[in-house]
Amino acid sequence: MRRLILATLLCCLSLPSVAEPLKQLVSFAGVRNNQLVGYGLVVGLDGTGDQTTQTPFTVQSIRNMLTNLGVQIPLGGNIQLKNVATVMVTATLPPFARPGQPLDVVVSSIGNARSLRGGALLMAPLKGADGQIYAMAQGNLVVAGAGAAAAGTSVQVNQLATGLIPAGATVEKAVPTVLGSGEFVQLELLQTDFSTASRVVNAINSQVGAVASALDGRVIQVRAPQDPNQRVAFLARLETIDVTPAQMNPKVIINARTGSVVMNQAVTVQECSIAHGNLTVTIIADNQVVQPNALAAGQAKRVQNAEVGIETGKGPMVKVPKATSLSQVVRALNSVGATPQDLLAILQAMKAAGALNAVIEII
Structure with missing residues (x-):
């Protein structure tokens, strides 16, 4: 239980910043994906379609x-x-997509179809978002799931209401894509x-x-050649x-729903002391049926009984040393012996006490 924190404390080793290619840090303004959506019918299902x-x-x-x-x-007609x-x-x-280029499409049921397999x-x-038609989709679905049912018993593996059509559109x-306006190109971090x-x-200018x-x-503005071929070569060099x-x-980052905690390598903690106890509530139900006497005119009644017990676990005071690296932070938090759910409360309390040098974001 003391090591369970490591299962949810997703982290990386504390390494100094290293040089990265520029293309991993920026994107070019105007070079972006566009989302497409459409409505259609899937036919040829084996009795697993919508209940009309x-x-x-439908x-x-x-x-x-x-x-x-x-x-x-x-x-x-019905x-x-x-x-x-x-x-x-x-x-x-x-x-830079051009007419005739194939696209993969995802097909998802919006009715009550039990399966799209074989459709x-x-x-x-x-x-697109502007209401214009940019692609046409058609083809046979590939559904990764599988299912079977007989005599009131069913089994299903993966999702059957969603399928993929490779190169189906x-x-x-x-969509016009302009690499910058005039002589300038903008890079966006x-x-x-x-x-x-x-x-x-500084790196580009040097x-x-x-x-x-x-x-x-x-946003970084860069002067680039006007000729399209030279501009592409120039941008390739920048990357x-x-x-x-x-x-x-x-x-x-704290996920309150799953209990996951993610912290980056810049997180540090100051020396502090932590005491965190566990509270256990136990409820035992003992339901009985009370029968009336043989000569009485009463009826049998159900009586609900329950025993409630509360147990408070020991929460010894643990001294957490000052930690300046992520690995030290992990060892310091593990020394407390808290569960992942307890860790959520501990981190917020450490932040309120000024012992955690980080911004807490709850998702």
Whole structure:
């Protein structure tokens, strides 16, 4: 139990900052992915599709599709299908994508279909945030899950309501991607830091001349050649420049739902003393049935009895020495012998007492 903290205290060794290629620290303004989404129908299911009585939009979608194909359905007709499912189709349009380029798509059920295994997606347009169609998706689904049911017993492995269609969409419209405006290209740090921005500017100017300047703690403006071919070669050269990032701010991330604690290598602790006891509550139920006497006219009644006990564990005072490296911090916290859930309260108390040099963020 004393070593259980190491299972949830995810950390890395305390190493000094080392030089990294610039492409690992920044992204180029305008070079980004675009999310696409669409609505469609999956057909050919083996009786595992939507229950159309409970999903009226499935029936409406089938009517619209058949009408577009020239098939007229009587308005009073009751469509009861088990091999069709309504789905949402999502994909990511990468930068510089051109018409004809294939994309992987994810197909997810939005009705009450039990499984999409063995189904085929009918042609579905994929739209961007502006409402324009950028790709068309269609194809056979690959579902990683498996399931079976018989005599009221069922078993399932992984998720059956989501599938993948590799290269299932084709780009129909390109998104204009402009590498900078005019003679300048902007580099955006993945994490805002004024010290790192200054180091990036110094590294670029020392390698290719006085062409870079920092606009703020995140954006660096670089003068680049106007010719597209020369600009690409110039940016490729920038990506390989080594930059030593500034030391990160000390931070502790606490996931209150799972009890996980993550801290970076900049976290340090001051000398302090910690006493943390455990409180155990035990409830034992003893339910009985009381029978009336043989000649009495009463009825049997249930009587609920419960024994509640509270036990307070010993919480000895533990002295935590001053720790200046992450490995020392881990050893100091392990010496307390607390569980991962106890560690959440201890870290917050240490921060309030001024013994923890870090910003605590709860997610």
